[in-house]
Amino acid sequence: MSSKNTRKLAEALKTVLIVVIVLVFLYPLFWMVTASFKQPTEFVSKPAYALNSGFYFQNYVDAWTRGHMSVYFVNSLINTLLSLVLIVIFSVTISFALTKMQWKLKGFMAAYFGFGIMVPVATTLIPLAQIFQKTGLYNTRTGLVLVYTASAISFSVYLITGYLRALPDEIIEAGIVDGCSIYRLMIDIVLPLMKNAIITVLVIQFFFKWNDLIYSMTFASKSSLKTMQTGLLYFENEFGSKNWGAIFASVSISVMPMLFMYLALNKAVIEGMTAGAVKG
Amino acid sequence: MNQVLRDKKAIAAFVVPGLILYTLLVILPIVWSGYYSFFDGTAGMKNWAFAGLKNYGKLFKDKNFLNSLSVNMRYVLMVTAGQVFFGLLMALIFKFWVKKFGALVRTIVFFPVVLPTVAVAQLFAKIYEIQPHYGLLNSLLAGVGLESWVQPWIGKSSTALGALAAMDIWVAIGFYSVIIYGALLDISNEIIEAAQIDGCNGLQLFLHILAPLLRPILVTCVIFSFTGTVKMFESALALTGGGPGTATRSLSMYMYDTAFTYMKTGYGSTIALVIFLICVVGSRIIRFFDWDYRK
Numbered sequence: 001m002s003s004k005n006t007r008k009l010a011e012a013l014k015t016v017l018i019v020v021i022v023l024v025f026l027y028p029l030f031w032m033v034t035a036s037f038k039q040p041t042e043f044v045s046k047p048a049y050a051l052n053s054g055f056y057f058q059n060y061v062d063a064w065t066r067g068h069m070s071v072y073f074v075n076s077l078i079n080t081l082l083s084l085v086l087i088v089i090f091s092v093t094i095s096f097a098l099t100k101m102q103w104k105l106k107g108f109m110a111a112y113f114g115f116g117i118m119v120p121v122a123t124t125l126i127p128l129a130q131i132f133q134k135t136g137l138y139n140t141r142t143g144l145v146l147v148y149t150a151s152a153i154s155f156s157v158y159l160i161t162g163y164l165r166a167l168p169d170e171i172i173e174a175g176i177v178d179g180c181s182i183y184r185l186m187i188d189i190v191l192p193l194m195k196n197a198i199i200t201v202l203v204i205q206f207f208f209k210w211n212d213l214i215y216s217m218t219f220a221s222k223s224s225l226k227t228m229q230t231g232l233l234y235f236e237n238e239f240g241s242k243n244w245g246a247i248f249a250s251v252s253i254s255v256m257p258m259l260f261m262y263l264a265l266n267k268a269v270i271e272g273m274t275a276g277a278v279k280g
Numbered sequence: 281m282n283q284v285l286r287d288k289k290a291i292a293a294f295v296v297p298g299l300i301l302y303t304l305l306v307i308l309p310i311v312w313s314g315y316y317s318f319f320d321g322t323a324g325m326k327n328w329a330f331a332g333l334k335n336y337g338k339l340f341k342d343k344n345f346l347n348s349l350s351v352n353m354r355y356v357l358m359v360t361a362g363q364v365f366f367g368l369l370m371a372l373i374f375k376f377w378v379k380k381f382g383a384l385v386r387t388i389v390f391f392p393v394v395l396p397t398v399a400v401a402q403l404f405a406k407i408y409e410i411q412p413h414y415g416l417l418n419s420l421l422a423g424v425g426l427e428s429w430v431q432p433w434i435g436k437s438s439t440a441l442g443a444l445a446a447m448d449i450w451v452a453i454g455f456y457s458v459i460i461y462g463a464l465l466d467i468s469n470e471i472i473e474a475a476q477i478d479g480c481n482g483l484q485l486f487l488h489i490l491a492p493l494l495r496p497i498l499v500t501c502v503i504f505s506f507t508g509t510v511k512m513f514e515s516a517l518a519l520t521g522g523g524p525g526t527a528t529r530s531l532s533m534y535m536y537d538t539a540f541t542y543m544k545t546g547y548g549s550t551i552a553l554v555i556f557l558i559c560v561v562g563s564r565i566i567r568f569f570d571w572d573y574r575k
Contacts, residue, residue, distance in 0.1 A: 014377045018385060021373070025389050025454070031416055032403050048409075048419035090298035097294040102286045109295065116306045118563070120511045122532040123556040124309035126316065126539045126549050130323060131304070150305035153298055172285075182290040211396045213514045218540070229398040233518055244406065251399045258394045270390055274459050277504050278497075 116154030367456025
């Protein structure tokens, strides 16, 4: 075989490999969506890899109403959005004070906030349960949002201080010379310049909070407060393991917000999610 | 000018609210866990009593703890090795083999990273299913005539941990490949071309040129993967519930059961502290392999 043919063959094999890779990552999700439209009889009569014969929307209706996904979805959304607002406010102000302002405990505080990055959720869980029980925050949305916020501060401060350090002091000094108060400076000068950093934090924390299971299953077990992930975890117990269609439909529902965010903000999401590691 | 940046009131307004929240809900619980680990029984109950180091001694004799530790460590090894190895492999494929649609391929491979863990676990539970009807994997195996390979992947102890690890590797390959790909792009093409002109083959190019340059990012990836997998909880709980038996029960899950099901607050805290220590000490040790960082 001539070297030209060998090269052609190698190129063809590479293409096949890449197609296989794409299938490995795409096919399970494609399968999930097709299965969510299958009728109950299809799961029994046909092999699992068969395509859906029609679009059986009843699965989504069942998941949304009888499976209480409507309640869980709204809970997850409210918890996530509320904590995102608090996370951004706290981490931007703390980061600004830690990088650009002058005070005695600055160095110590930077280390103190940094410490939390290493802390596994499991290590804080038992005392948190005690604290919540004693303060009446157990099984309340407030408790969950507060712990979501607190557990996100370290990592968010770490990311935002990284950006702020790169911001030239001259910009801030110019603002001060122009007579800006510290609060005006924050709102009119620092915030707009920190847009990318804030988007990064929002993307990462949206993912973490939407994805949270351990906090919500521990501190919000009341069915009216359950989140998407807790609901999904116990879905089979309440709905029966036979109802595959409804399970696939509810899994698809829980994936939807991340899917849309990813498709809409593809680059920002990839950059955001990997920012922590790249900077680490 | 410094007046403005030294404004004590503003500093307090910026820092104190977050500081209080963070101290109460992150730092205090750790200290508290440490304190609890010297107690026996259920907090607030009659049997609650100071026990000294008893809980720590108990760890070494507790079969359930040792089993969870072993499960957890095997999982860490499999998943960390898998995530970083396949992430690296995928990054190299992105860089050298993917000619067309590069951004699209990377977008697809990264896709599972953004999916909620519980959703992925529910999906994989159905992929691995054998009863009441074959899941995707078993039906594909049966479809291509490998009937003898059909098995309850997450229903028996010998395959459950591997099946769980495979899922967690699949989920994260995109994450690590994009990070490593980013580092590969930072390596100038001239270095790579020069090596190729000098007659380096692919393996030599990787071992002598790329690997040393990628070492810092690889170490970072290993630390990321390590700290993520030591905490092993959500994916295992959602896919296997720790079973069959205790075949996939991690330290965090054992801690959870001990503290919240059996209400042994003191002993649970001891296990929680062990998880924290493994995390901190482990990542310190891994960081040691990044020579430049140590300097």
